[in-house]
Amino acid sequence: MRRLSWFNATSLTIGFAFLYLPMVILVIYSFNESKLVTVWAGFSTKWYGELFRNEAFLDAAWVTLRVALISSTLATVLGTAAAYVLVRGGKFFGKTLFSGMIYAPLVMPDVILGLSLLLLFIAVGLDRGMLTIILAHTTFSMCYVAVVVSSRLVSFDRSLEEAALDLGCTAWDAFRSVTLPIIAPAVISGWLLGFTLSLDDLVIASFASGPSSTTLPIKIFSAVRLGVSPEINALSSILIGFVTIGVITFSITTKRAVVRRRREENAT
């Protein structure tokens, strides 16, 4: 085993300290008794209690969760279809435009995407609310899904699909029983990516939402613009906790699946 040199050990320590200290401090201060976030006044969980009595936050959280679930699911279907026709669809009219439209939202600033969608919703007379946020989030999430899934489609052995077709499968059967299981991990990561992007998005949601529907990031943003609040610290800690548990579980299960597959391959 290679040993780490002192230089590499130091740069790893400093780098990860920089990445994690702010979040650790945030979580610690969410248990602070004092209303002043920067003065420690003893351990308390009262801000968590306050948070769960705050109807406005709970409503916003519920809207955010529904938007994220619906938009990431729609985006997964559309994005997988887009990836499939990009990689397997052969040539068709306007393919360059199509792939351009897939990649452009990934690099375009959020403010431009948000502004353009809002102007569209107003032009067609669509009332802004949960529906418009879902439409907006689906649009940018599907591009991320398409990129993740197409990179998987490019790398896998095409002869498997051809074999299924030769053996009498219809194109749809071949897709369902051969292609889909192989690209499933990419489809799932695409869904997760869309889900977290939707949970996290402030800028596009601010443009697309109406007075009737506020998402959690919008609520957090308007609260923290004025200053630091212990309630927001509590809310942030809960969100950080969820993400940490989610990512660790996901990586352990995928690692197990890889180990299992390797063992099966060795056995045969």
Added chain:
Amino acid sequence: MKRAALILLPYSWLIALFLVPFLIVIKISLSDIALAIPPYTPNLDLSAGWQGIKDFVSQLDFDNFKFLTTDDLYWKAYLSSLKIASISTFAALCVAYPLAYGMARAPDEWRPTLMMLVILPFWSSFLIRVYSWKAILANEGLLNQLLIAIRVIDEPLQILNTPTAVYIGIVYTYLPFMVLPLYSALEKLDASLLEAAEDLGCTRFQAFWLVTFPLSRNGIIAGCFLVFIPVMGEFVIPALLGGSQTLMIGKVLWEEFFSNRDWPVASAVAVILLLLLVIPIVLFQRNEEKQREAEG
């Protein structure tokens, strides 16, 4: 038939919700502000037929773009965004390089964990990560408390609501985007090349500068674009950490739209921002393609 449906579904979605909205932005950027709902003129009246279209086109002009050049605020905001994005991209590179290098040199069995530790912050909320610096950088915040406690300074430094806070925020939130391409370039590096360089009489620093650094060039380029492009349009970080004195174009666009309600000018600002980004985006795409060809 099925193939056509499969193509049409995502295609028409993107045309309706990406391309058309964008054309609307261009159209409104050429319109005039008006006290009406929607607050701009002219509106396309298709019922008047060809004459309606002609009237509509004749009323479009470049006044908003001319306005952007006459008011200092806008070009100062563009320049300031450019400056902030360049400096913070360079700072992110300086912070990320040693980290990515350390990861690539770490024992094999550590690497998946280290990778996960870099990706984990990326999955947690961007807004929260920016917000976490507010309590640290404030005048009575933890950084100032620490610096006063160890007697580096007597008076608290004003960091929050200055460009420095924006730089820190950008480097912090965009660090994973810089680390990952650097790591994947450095990981592929063949260690025997370095040994050869040292055998041939290079010092370790020379070996790094003459072998490692040039070979990680693609990672550096990719990482810089991945940070620079989104930072140009950044809104959240200057809004939360920059205070009123930090000018960035994303924030100007936001305020033009939500506070001033001047939709035509906001649209013109968006069009210009996009034109500025086209060059780095095209360069980035070309770099990616070249790399793919080199590998494939």
